[in-house]
Amino acid sequence: MSWLKNFENESISFWEGSGNGKRQALYIMVNATKGLFISCDVPMAQFIVSYNASLPASQRFILHMLDSTHMFVQPHVAEMIRSRISEFRDQNTYEKPA
Template sequence: MTCLDKYLLREALKSTFSSEGYNIMVNATKGVFISCDIPMAQYIINMNASLPASDKFIIHVLDNTHIFVQPHVEVMIRSQIAKFREDNTYVKPT
């Protein structure tokens, strides 16, 4: 079990039981888990921030390198990252 798995389990248990020990309903959300470096995570967060409120796709930022997003935007994120990398790739002049 990774550190992230332990963190998610701990947070799920916290939300399941209140301080009085009563059971509380837990909401499950389908999404895509993104693991990347900090600059790429900031790029994805900025992509999300530039959209209108109705189109925002980030469900939760777990930490600096892990983001949980809505599943329908996976292809859009991949294409935007590919375009970003292509635009920022150095090509030695011949």
């Protein structure tokens, strides 16, 4: 099998030879999604996943969970996630009484 790249249509062509000498062409189109890569510890990732699950389906922002500490999310939610994490930390911070 030989691999030929065809960049005219931003596709990759895979040429396969069959037993009778004919070649078959298969085309795979590239599908790219713009997003934000998040790397964090497991508890913070679970917090973000939980927050995402609490939203209506039309507002969910996680595009793909890569593993337990990495995720790919929609790019417009960066500030929303930061503010939600800040609120969570403020609620869970102990201040010694005076």
